[in-house]
Amino acid sequence: MTVTLADVAARARVSPATVSRVLNGNYPVASSTRERVLRAVDDLDYVLNGPASSLAAATSDLVGILVNDIADPFFGIMAGAAQSEIGGPGDGSGRAGGEKLAVVCNTGGSPERELTYLTLLQRQRAAAVVLTGGALEDPAHQAAMAVKLAKLADAGTRIVFCGRPPLPGTDAVVAALAFDNRGGARRITEHLIALGHRRIGYVAGPVERTTTRHRLEGHREAMKAAGLYGDEESVTVHGPYDRRSGYDATLELLRREPDVTAVVAANDTVALGACAAVRERGLRIPEDISVAGFDDLPFSVDAVPALTTVRLPLFEAGARAGRLAMGKETPPPGGIATIGAELMERGSTAPPRLD
């Protein structure tokens, strides 16, 4: 059978309690004893029984990171950064203690899965949960989430939002890091307007997502401020945050409104699809049509022409969320921090053609 604490204790000729204390390092143990125990652990190749330990201590070293789409670098970057801070192996400490198992859970954007993962994590008595990405704006789901999170919180789980606005009715949350989606969107549209564009199409994300709404609002704010707010509905197309959707939506947009001179996409992935659609129509970027994205994912700079977009410090935000989840960093005042979004002017936008 597998080696237990008792086996180690027997070999080291101490009590199980002592072994436990050596392993946890939370109680004074004479160094000679400690050494003996450590050797026994080594000799027997002992591996702690996690469930037993969690049960007895009523805590676990699991930290959950919820993402909408693990195949999307937007989430991958944040999750990776968070995970590296949360430690798991090689967090630099070398010592146990900080050794948490950071696990990422892929909700696929489905509200049910989000809730179920939360239950699963609750079941495991997770030490912390990081929720990334935009939230669904369905009131029923939000309420359910609030309830769930409250329960998690008072079971001792730390909760951090990353790239997601604070959920109303949830003060159980340790901290919320929100991206300035609205501001970023405003700036990129202002940039287009400043270049001389007047007729600007918008390829939005899925409806009922905070991210979608905020970016769209920022865009429209800029349009309004420039007195360009008109038949917004007809130059806006919604769809999922993927390349295919950007392609289809842009084709649709171009057909519906052939006079647009610029297309703003909800994110870079969508923008890539938009570029493909523009070319498909035989139009050049940026000479005939400007295209802009959002997020500044790694591939965006390599697009041809390089994509004008809004840079979100995904890595930094993820890392900070990880630290907050670990209690290694003090939460921002009020528990909420807004993370800036910076305009990256590149080759995919230019003044419109003068017809």
Place this chain on the structure above:
Amino acid sequence: MTVTLADVAARARVSPATVSRVLNGNYPVASSTRERVLRAVDDLDYVLNGPASSLAAATSDLVGILVNDIADPFFGIMAGAAQSEIGGPGDGSGRAGGEKLAVVCNTGGSPERELTYLTLLQRQRAAAVVLTGGALEDPAHQAAMAVKLAKLADAGTRIVFCGRPPLPGTDAVVAALAFDNRGGARRITEHLIALGHRRIGYVAGPVERTTTRHRLEGHREAMKAAGLYGDEESVTVHGPYDRRSGYDATLELLRREPDVTAVVAANDTVALGACAAVRERGLRIPEDISVAGFDDLPFSVDAVPALTTVRLPLFEAGARAGRLAMGKETPPPGGIATIGAELMERGSTAPPRLD
């Protein structure tokens, strides 16, 4: 305090044993009783204590997925696919039972972290572990891995390799799905040769990785077969699997060997960097230089020109690995399956200029 099994039992006026049996559905319970229990569970909002359950049952519902770089879609796609099969929430069953918590662990390509994650998973008595991506070829590390995996296996953990060749000395593994990296690499180089290229540069991945070696070998096989094998060392540059590395390596390559007419990159991400470098030098793709990648990640088709590459069925492989890990699919004969790689001819390759 939190609700326990006993609380539910009391409310349903049955014994804890009965509640447990209802929840696990592995023992006959009169339906009237079952109903009463279920209602009590609902009323009290009971959530099973995972650690306690795992301890008593000596099994857990955790499944680990190890990846080298979670921010890289190559891994994200496989991990997402695996996770969706492993279930976690919404695996369609609706019922518990199949409800495993699939967690992805980011090793960052570090051997120590890989090992430590395995220990962590061993600690949690994980039900299964899926290892993705190429392996390190360091004998010491391989030996350590073999030992670790053997231990996991005989603690009852199912082990599946995905996109990684079987580790010698490990028969504890349920199955290994290996990509035909060599064949894919051979085909793409043959394609270039058929186009008329004679002087072909190769931007390889990090040394000591199986993936790197196999792709490089495939490439060289093709070169040799065409009688083009010469000073391979001078047209090969190694580096990490990232865009930056592709850029730097290609610049270096072009400086060292200005007469190459094609560059084969170790993967698509690297290829993107290579494209940037080629353009930086004022050369056109594919007129002046052809560029080829590997993997066919989603963005590759959107590159301009679209990237010629080798398609790896990442999603399918990940899903299959997930199923194997769950025991939902019977392992291939011998435990090893090689997954084909298909050449995707696109715009980034063309015949060389005739000088």
Place this chain on the structure above:
DNA sequence: ACAGCCGTAGCAAGCGCTTTCTATGCGGTA
């Protein structure tokens, strides 16, 4: 010289669940 401490180590009581074994009530059979 004795009381009181401090530094260590052990005892033992759980943590909340699963599961074996036992008990009970019922219907069917002789």
Place this chain on the structure above:
DNA sequence: TACCGCATAGAAAGCGCTTGCTACGGCTGT
């Protein structure tokens, strides 16, 4: 009518660990 077996429920013994409390020397202080 009495017996046996089946279907169902309960009792209780752990699973392997943590931790509050107790025990025990040797030191210090007066």
